[in-house]
Amino acid sequence: MKKILIVEDDFTIQVQLKTLLSGNGYEVFAVTDFSQTIQQIKAFVPHLVILDIKLPGNNGFEICSEIRAFSDIPIVFVTSSNTDMDELNSIMLGGDAFITKPYNTAILLAKIAALLKRAYPSPQTEFFTWNGVTLHLESSVIEYKEQKAELTKNELKILYYLFKNAGKICSRNDIIDFLWDNQLYVDDNALSVNVTRIRDKLNKIGFTDFIKTKHRQGYTL
């Protein structure tokens, strides 16, 4: 499990960011004593640091250059001031990303995932399996008993979300939110159409009723 350290002085944001990141499968630690930030970083040994710029005591830039003195873990700057000077400073001091508040959580998570993937490459190919059906992310193909069907971008993302939350009920709203976060602007009708198409493809490769509709609640695998 990847470890993320949060350096953020606003308590609510700190707690909520912790909730968000642990909900997405990261081990999270938040700095509470800002006079000991560096010691806490050294003790926790995170894979990535989320760093606010305005902090009590040393500011984010100073902390960043101190971190760079002993480590090159990815550093994500998060700030409410979006001046060019700050952005330039953060890049000059070795920051890997610069995100302004109020941030879009999907974008923040995507940035974190991308940075972690680049810093700690893992060779495994991405696929999910559930009830004998395999979803290949790289080739955008669904497979059941050696039979394959090609998926469109929308269909792949819908299935990805369902596989990731396999066994749980996914509300239509949550699925659409997820698609929007992936720059696929699908509305309610289009979602129904896409799900129908996926079902057709699954029927063709011999698995009926793989995606079940929960009335007034959403879909589930």
Next chain:
Amino acid sequence: MSGKLYLKNQIPAILVNLMGMLALALFLLASGNQFQTVMFIFMVWFIILTTYLSVVYYARKRYLNQLLDMTEQLEERYLMPEIMTIPEKADEQVFYQIMKMAEKSMLEKIGAIQNEQKEYKEYIEQWIHEVKTPITAMKLLCENNCSPFAREILAELENINQYTEQALYYARSKHTEKDYSVREIDLCDVVHSAIADNKYLLRQSNMTITIDDIKNRVYTDDKWVRFILNQIIGNAIKYRTEQPVLHFSTIKTNDRIVLFISDNGIGIPQSDLPRIFEKGFTGRNGRIKKDSTGIGLYLCKRLCDKLGIGLTAHSENKGTTVALSFQLNDFVTGVQG
């Protein structure tokens, strides 16, 4: 300088001369001189006097006209005492001193106002950065506990964020200093991030979004363009009709890339179109929707002018198309290869 007034000002001198002439005439006549001799002296005196007066008049007129011209050419006229030569006449020097004093107090006043304005701008910027912390906290709280209720709050938060951004850019646009940096950006990325900024509002209004394959790269400031797109998307949401549609597309011509944002909303009447970028102009749509401020598009225009982006709006009865055209000059295409 008016000749009449000059002559009027010279009346005492002329009178003194006339009196001198009269006294001399009486004296000369009393001491037995001939009338013709007296007349001759009289004539000579008169000629000398008028010559003197007119020479002085024209010399003064030339000097003063020069000063007047100089002042008129000056952009900041209150700085005149700085460039004019110090006059030689005693009374003129007094006036010069008065002008100097007036200039000094004027400069002090301007300096004070500029300082005040700068402080105010800094305060607004600081305030906006501070208010973004609770906005972020609320956004995270809602997204971590996503319910229909939270979704509505998230939509309102997007509105709040838009208004604070508007205030920030308004404060910035008032200043001549450069607050932007131009770099190569992907138009597609900016469009997607502007949509992400308005995600919950767009979802709430059931907007259908279609994006053509946008692959163009332009040289501009992404933050400013994102703000401009946010305002345009905000308008599309505000003035939508049933089954709203928002369409993004680009056209590339020889020297420019044009990004079109079209909606099928209530449109803008032809009579209002020429004025929509004016500050405070709300027009017919403003009367329909009470929350129009007439600031959004005005700011867009100002920012576009600074960045050198062409901004036009087009509307025929129904629907509006806004076009942002980015220049591609020789240098830029050269860099792109």
